[in-house]
Amino acid sequence: MRYATKLLLMVCLCFSASDKIVAATPNFVVIFCDDLGYGDLACFGHPTIRTPGLDRMAAQGQKWTNFYVGASVCTPSRAALLTGRLPIRSGMMSARRRVLFPNSKGGLPASELTIAELLKTRGYATAAIGKWHLGHLPPYLPTRHGFDTYWGIPYSNDMDAVGGFPNYRKAARQDPHYFAPIEQFQVPILHDEKVVEKPANQHTLTRRYTEKAIDFIKANREKPFFVYLAHNLPHIPLFAGEKYLGKSRRGIYGDVVEEIDAGVAKILGTLEELDLAGNTLVVFTSDNGPWLPFQTHGGSAGLLREGKGSTFEGGMREPTIFWWPGKIAPKIERQLGTTMDLLPTFCSLAGVPIPKDRVLDGYDLSPLLLGKTEQSARQQVYYWRAEKLYAIRVGPWKAHFITEGCYGIGPKRQEHETPELYNLDQDPSEKYNVARFHPDVIERLQKIARQHLESIKPVENQLTK
Numbered sequence: 001m002r003y004a005t006k007l008l009l010m011v012c013l014c015f016s017a018s019d020k021i022v023a024a025t026p027n028f029v030v031i032f033c034d035d036l037g038y039g040d041l042a043c044f045g046h047p048t049i050r051t052p053g054l055d056r057m058a059a060q061g062q063k064w065t066n067f068y069v070g071a072s073v074c075t076p077s078r079a080a081l082l083t084g085r086l087p088i089r090s091g092m093m094s095a096r097r098r099v100l101f102p103n104s105k106g107g108l109p110a111s112e113l114t115i116a117e118l119l120k121t122r123g124y125a126t127a128a129i130g131k132w133h134l135g136h137l138p139p140y141l142p143t144r145h146g147f148d149t150y151w152g153i154p155y156s157n158d159m160d161a162v163g164g165f166p167n168y169r170k171a172a173r174q175d176p177h178y179f180a181p182i183e184q185f186q187v188p189i190l191h192d193e194k195v196v197e198k199p200a201n202q203h204t205l206t207r208r209y210t211e212k213a214i215d216f217i218k219a220n221r222e223k224p225f226f227v228y229l230a231h232n233l234p235h236i237p238l239f240a241g242e243k244y245l246g247k248s249r250r251g252i253y254g255d256v257v258e259e260i261d262a263g264v265a266k267i268l269g270t271l272e273e274l275d276l277a278g279n280t281l282v283v284f285t286s287d288n289g290p291w292l293p294f295q296t297h298g299g300s301a302g303l304l305r306e307g308k309g310s311t312f313e314g315g316m317r318e319p320t321i322f323w324w325p326g327k328i329a330p331k332i333e334r335q336l337g338t339t340m341d342l343l344p345t346f347c348s349l350a351g352v353p354i355p356k357d358r359v360l361d362g363y364d365l366s367p368l369l370l371g372k373t374e375q376s377a378r379q380q381v382y383y384w385r386a387e388k389l390y391a392i393r394v395g396p397w398k399a400h401f402i403t404e405g406c407y408g409i410g411p412k413r414q415e416h417e418t419p420e421l422y423n424l425d426q427d428p429s430e431k432y433n434v435a436r437f438h439p440d441v442i443e444r445l446q447k448i449a450r451q452h453l454e455s456i457k458p459v460e461n462q463l464t465k
């Protein structure tokens with residue numbers, strides 16, 4: 001019944017809004033990594049990991065250097081991307097349980113509208129491939145959230161661990177090439193709503209996800225399509241295919257990233273072969289920063305501070321590339337963007353009216369992507385952790401109201417009466433707190449934060465159900 005109500009709402013959205021419906025229906029491919037750091041690609045400065053596919057994508061497309069996610073851990077970050085909303089609005093972030101687990105009862109509520117559901121109103125074929133992590137019980141699966149088909153793991157690849165996650169951590173810290181027996185992680189693979197493999201053979205997942213994406217693109221070449229390809233790597237435990245294992249100077253983490261890169265190259269190549277490249281926007285990014293306690297098995301945030309789980313830049317700024325040959329001009333884009341902007345951007349490009357019945361946190365980036373403006377519609381970033389606003393960025397200025405490391409590393413939790421203030425243009429590593437020199441900036445940012453907080457309404461928490 002709830003789904004029927006939502007369908008009706010979607011139909012109404014389609015016909016009642018006054019937005020101009022344009023004829024174009026470009027394809028969209030989102031390639032979303034897991035725990036990839038800002039500094040882990042050659043084109044973002046990594047000295048030993050080889051990423052020729054992504055380097056080409058960046059050279060032909062737009063490399064975004066100030067692009068963020070909606071949260072610094074998996075579940076809320078994914079909710080943000082697919083709904084265009086901060087996960088605090090959908091109940092998809094929590095202080096007690098920061099992500100969903102195999103024993104969780106909740107998931108992305110049926111009342112949320114995803115990119116896939118919105119694009120379906122324009123006849124798109126939609127596929128979710130890879131890690132979902134927005135609820136593994138039937139009411140929350142991709143097939144109930146606008147995706148025609150799903151193939152992948154329902155939560156993180158380190159879950160369902162059999163006797164000894166700490167042993168994995170110890171072994172990983174000792175050996176940069178270590179990988180576990182696949183049976184140690186009993187995570188299943190779902191096809192649509194059925195388990196088809198358990199445990200997943202994690203050595204072959206990256207290759208198989210890429211193949212599934214390519215098959216879907218080929219099968220739907222005649223109609224508009226949206227592919228959400230969410231790799232579950234380089235989140236630990238790390239596994240690489242035979243062709244890549246032991247090949248990178250960076251150890252197995254590098255092997256994994258190089259295999260993902262090869263998959264990106266294959267997808268771009270397929271779009272070119274099918275003569276679809278000029279009508280397909282491909283976006284590459286990751287859900288959150290590197291998981292630093294795993295040492296060489298975790299990635300690198302490059303010059304950014306901290307990593308996964310934290311609201312310092314390393315937790316939430318991601319290496320991001322947009323590619324659409326002939327439509328978006330190659331450049332390095334230094335303006336602000338976030339994964340929440342993808343929903344309104346895709347809607348705008350596909351002629352789908354943007355939902356007016358809810359608060360959206362995304363902005364339409366299409367004028368900036370297409371070179372019609374030099375200013376991003378986004379002028380601020382909110383850094384939420386659990387159920388609190390920890391920090392805010394406006395232009396180059398970032399004020400931290402609360403600072404806290406994560407996973408036992410970094411600074412202890414501290415609430416700041418006078419926020420810490422950093423100028424991210426001049427100090428991207430957040431080293432020099434300049435609060436005492438700029439009380440006016442702090443006052444301005446505090447006011448924007450207060451207004452933002454007033455827009456947050458309490459909802460049922462899905463992660464603690």
Ligand code: MG
Nearest residue numbers: 034035074287
């Ligand atoms: Mg993650």
